[in-house]
Amino acid sequence: MTTTTGDPVRAEHDPEEPPQPQSGSPAGGEAKRERWIAIGYLLPALAIFGLFIFWPLVKSILLSVQGTDILGNPSGFVGFVNYTRLFSDPDFLQVLWVTFAFTILTVIPSIAIALLIALLLQSRIRGVRFFRTAFALPFAFSVATASVIFGVLFNPASGVLNGILNTFGIDKVQWLTNPDLALWSVSGATVWMQIGYNLLVLSAGLGALPEDVLEAARLDGASGFRLQRSIVMPLLTPQLFFLVVVGTIHSLQSFGQIKILTVGGPEDRTTTLVYSIYEQAFANNNSNYGYASAQAMVLLIIVLVITALQFGVLERKVFYR
Amino acid sequence: MKTRPGATKSHRLRYAVPAVVASASLFLAACGGGSSSDDGGDGGNGGNGGAPAADVLDKASGVTTVAFWHAMDGTNAEALTKLVADFNSQNTGKIEVKATYAGKYDDAITKYKAAIQSKSTPDVIQIYDIGTRFMIDAKQTIPMQSFIDRDKLDVGDLQPNITGYYSIDDKLNSMPFNTSMPVLYYNKTLFKKAGLDPEAPPQDLAAIRTAAEKLSKKAGGPADYGFGAAIYGWLLEQFIATDGKEYCDQGNGRDGKATKVQFDSPEAVEVVKWWQTMVKDGLAANTGRDTKAAQAAFKSGQLAITLESTGQLGGYSKAAKEGGWELGAANYPHIKAGTEGGPIIGGASLWINGENHEDANKEAAWRFVKFLADKKSQAQWHTGTGYFPISKGALDEPVDVDYRKANPLFDVAVKQLEGTKLSKATQGCLLGVMPQARKASEDGLEAALNGTDAQQAMTKAADSLKAQISQYNSSVK
Structure with a gap:
């Protein structure tokens, strides 16, 4: 690092390190041959992809423009009826809102808390290995197991959380049945489940920070908060970006904790889009596959748009070394 | 400078993420695919036929296997398994009932729908009370009444307040099994x-x-x-x-x-x-x-x-x-x-599937259902689970009398049932x-x-x- 400007952030845009070219393109017949080989290698994966991803996608589109009889068979073309019903349904607006809120409430805290823990775990204190393992442990829990445990913790009558509050003289809190609180509770449980994975990724990122950059910064007199904010954070942006993208998709598709903790209630205040799809398709003897497929299409579009936005906007701030 | 793992990951991510997006959001949709088979809709008048001739089973050779899907777990499943075992040992060499747990009520009915589409329904299935209208409209089953009429069976032993739920125009569609109040x-x-x-x-x-x-x-x-x-x-x-x-x-x-x-x-x-x-x-x-x-x-x-x-x-x-x-x-x-x-007397009942089933299976299924509705079985079921017996006679079985002596509060339920006048209101809504x-x-x-x-x-x-x-x-x- 050669810059001597006051702002170390600028040091990242080092002209010494031009972005690497994406891939070289060999010339002539060699290229053609390689292309065929590549396709040959890709074929098995493509076949599986086609069968399990693209065929269902086509099928889903087809189902979304059809009605469904009581047994779940498509009952004929209905045009965009499922879609117009969707967008004229005030409950669906709430579903979208819940989905949005749940995503925000899970992605941001789970990354922020994991980051804080990861930074704390960088310190060289005794027993740090134990804590590292302990904090990463939630990753090893299945969603179902963790949800059942949280269900016990949240129990208004016998749950530990209310037990603790009770010792402070605070009245029973209806964690999962209070409409204003349920989404927060489910989100809290989800954050706990996500932290382990986020922590692993961030710890790995922190462990792989280039010593030379850090040392240069220290020599320049940066330390403590300044070092974290201006050197470590920018160097960690690839991992953070990865977690934002993957975490968002993960949250948008969360199902297990909602099914186990609240079954979408109270008053549908924890019914996210995925849960709504499930309800329309499978719950309560429903088999409205047409309507559910229309919702699945909306989900697909939402996920695509958000991901595209993240790549378009956020990725520009990412510093790839 | 070496390539850092983080950087590589992020570059790959460019391609991987849309793939993950596509696959994950579509998985659910794929589950709902259903079948596009040509027998969509009500399937004509098929399936709803009557009981087979009473002697089909005698003519059949070998063991007739009856597939039975139920929604009982825990203690209830244990009690049911015992009843199935009893039936099988009474019918060794002739009928064998294979009981399968199909998940809770909601899951069982969902699985049943899938089975209709793939023409692989079980011979007997236990469906919750509120699925009754759907079961009638699905047109897959043989009404119990046609077996009862064929055998000129006296059903006076069955609690009328219980069979009421599953009857339309006094015709019994399914056999009540586990009943609660x-x-x-x-x-x-x-x-x-x-x-x-x-x-x-x-x-x-x-x-x-x-x-x-x-x-x-x-x-x-x-x-x-x-x-x-x-x-x-x-x-x-x-x-x-x-x-x-x-x-x-x-x-x-x-x-x-x-x-x-x-x-x-x-x-x-x-x-x-x-x-x-x-x-x-x-x-x-x-x-x-x-x-x-x-x-x-x-x-x-x-x-x-x-x-x-x-x-x-x-x-x-x-x-x-x-x-x-x-x-x-x-x-x-x-x-x-x-x-x-x-x-209203709720719970679940047993349905015999006719559509795409052999006559011998229908008959074997009926014998199994009849066995489960019998007062001895019901007394055993009642005392093993706490469900209400559908058979009046079950309450006089010694094992049942002992049970109610030990659990006197259960008599509240018995009296409540006997004191209820059967009307459309207490029959419950079919929807x-x-x-x-x-x-x-x-x-x-x-x-x-x-x-x-x-x-x-x-x-x-x-x-x-x-x-x-x-x-x-x-x-x-």
């Missing part, structure tokens, strides 16, 4: 502490409120809350029935296909309003929809009065013994004292979208308990079903 449970010890007569449990809404005012902590009573029950649509259905009113139109769906639900009627709204005020005044707990939460609260003595199924009698008795308090049970309360009506209706009523009740105007909440819930009901009715014609 709602009752009022109360904590006698808390009643005594509050200065109430433990032998005079409240029997209508006003009386529950009066008792709760003495029982609740808020009013200086011994319990956290005088009253508390799960937000469970079934309980609301019971209140409407004990009031002698019908839950859906067309004579509770018995005179024709129901076109609307009536849980926004003044009587139902009165219950909701009462419940709402109880919660608001701190006299009732709102434990949400999870029935286990209300059960736990009652078992731990936080609630003094609750409403639950007879199926909980065992669990509550055990909790009372362990907790050192005395349990009481009484008839399900009426909205107002003196109204003529009674609870294709009954599971959805139950959920909608819970939506309304829950909204009301959380502060929405009771009438408004119930009307909204009832209205939300209109489209579904008309869609259902038009798709089955």
